[in-house]
Amino acid sequence: MLASLVGFLGDFDLAEEAAQEAFTVAAERWPRDGTPDNPAGWLVTTARNRAIDRIRRERTLAAKTRLLEVPETVEHEIDETTIPDERLELVFTCCHPALATETQVALTLRALGGLSTEEIAGAFLVTPETMKRRLSRAKAKIKTAGIPFAVPPDAVLPERLAAVLAVVYLIFNEGYGGRVDLAAEAIRLGRVLSALMPDEPEALGLLALMLCHDARRAARFHDDELVLLEDQDRSLWDAGQLAEGRAAIDRALALRGRGPYVLQAAIASLQAQDPVDWPQVAALYEELGALTRSPVVDLNRAVAVAQAGAPDAALQIVDRLPLDEYQYLHSTRAELLRRLGRTEDARAAYRRALELTRAEPERRFLERWLEELSP
């Protein structure tokens, strides 16, 4: 409903206030008068009429809206099916590159996720005042700089879509949660995006990727200790999420999707099977690496190559990577050296990895290996 109001009014604040007022009136009237036959239509009409009244009172806004050319709407004309679903336009507005990334995240959670300012502030460890300012400035910039309420033209759609998906994935990975389960929020947003863009394999790929990761959440730690994928208690995996993820990746592949999220999701999906088809995983990492040119992807490919039975080849890949400050490079090297029986070199690598590792469960994991390799 918010999306269609923003589209109609071209102004976030106005749309939010109008929606609020409509809900308030509904809360007063419906218990007394009964719920209308078409509650959604009633709410939208009420919100629009309230907004029209406010604008007439505040004449300076008149030029900024398309509103005054639209005749007063009559309630029964708007039914559920004619309220335009403008959430897609809204998501591209929220994730416009003219806004800073942290702003895109906050705006997306506010406008599409429906989270309160306090909830978003808590999730990203800033004060509510800071978040409120961030959102105000964002809305001001949208108005002043003329960020359009529109799905981008085909020429730039692929890069803009990538930005939207990146925001959702950021929400999945980076929020600390607090009262709000941000991973669940991100998955919900992923479902909305896939529904709004059913022909976009990358949207499906992202959804599948998030579902595969989230499905294994409960099994990732045991008594605060890190549990590797191969050792995880599969009964703790969420079968429903895995099934939904598999369905999404199948649809994406059927749409001939071979983009980064589809590939990552395919990899995650393969890794959840028993036994894991490591050569296939390595091949997918190679395809992903060609797209992203990321040394971290190459590192993951090396791991797959090692798991497929070639630790020597894996070590050769790892030793060529420009990732000297990356803890996982050294922890991977250490593991490979250990498997190759090069104990001294392995210990040196574990020590280097420890220098770069801060998280306690990961430190303990490395320390245990170092202990096992002691003479």
Add this chain to the structure above:
Amino acid sequence: MQYALLIYDKPGAYDSLSDEERKAVSDEYWAIREEPCVLGGAGLQPAHTATTVRLDDGSTLVTDGPFADTKEVFGGYYLLEADDIDAAIAIAARLPAARLGGSIEIRPVLERPS
């Protein structure tokens, strides 16, 4: 909406170009100047021709050289009429400065008070 496109060149961007290539770039800028949505604009002479004026304690202080001691050189500007920022971005991306390593700043213009 009106936008100012402020063009910053990467230093030395034009040094490696031949005379014909430089003329081609200049022609491109002038052609864009003629597009219907472009209301105004000009290319500026190089940074070493600049003079900066300040007021210091009431007296006019004039110094040689550009205002900003930045790497990038402010090379010119356009004034555009566009529906939204995406239209302005599309034009900015076509400018020679962009593909020669420079940056273009897009700023909405203040409307004249009535």
